[in-house]
Amino acid sequence: MSARLFFLFLIVPAIELAVLLQIGRWIGFWSTVGLIFATALVGSYLARREGLATWRAFQQRLAQGQLPGQEIVDGVLILLAGALLITPGVLTDLLGLFGLLSPTRALIRRYLIRRLQRMIQQQTVRLYVSFSDPTPSAPSSSAAEGWAGRARPRPHYLDYDEEL
Incomplete structure (x- = not known):
């Protein structure tokens, strides 16, 4: 590096x-x-x-x-x-x-x-991606409408095992 x-x-x-x-x-x-x-x-x-x-x-x-x-x-x-x-x-x-x-x-x-x-x-890098669950207080958000009725995603992490 x-x-x-x-x-x-x-x-x-x-x-x-x-x-x-x-x-x-x-x-x-x-x-x-x-x-x-x-x-x-x-x-x-x-x-x-x-x-x-x-x-x-x-x-x-x-x-x-x-x-x-x-x-x-x-x-x-x-x-x-x-x-x-x-x-x-x-x-x-x-x-x-x-x-x-x-x-x-x-x-x-x-x-x-x-x-x-x-x-x-x-396996030199592990990538976990998720998106925040829409809150009920923001029903007008088009992104929230896209996630309506779907399972809650897992949290995201980006873990580097190797120097880039």
Whole structure:
């Protein structure tokens, strides 16, 4: 785990700085600064647009009484991608862009789900999922209507046996 953190907090910024300096030599200082601001603006716009679309899909699935699993994963990916796009750097911008575009986000989502399934099968992670039982005081909630008449789910836990 410490090697991963070393890579994340020291090596990645050093690589980002080297790439930015090289781009600065090619296109000039102010153009590079403009590129950084442009990617941050485009990233925040895309994050907002994709985030709102995912939020609507999440609410729609809940209103239908279905589990919004894909929408939850998409929401997390959009949040991480937006943070990467706001962070100055070319490599982080590319990764953020991949996380915000629907086709590449679908590929990332499939990879993450397959990896989690493998970890569960290998018993390196145990995953227990449930949803809170609707209370009688909230009958107008569409999510509560979806759970009406069903057995109370078990509590949820996410137990990691291995460092990720």
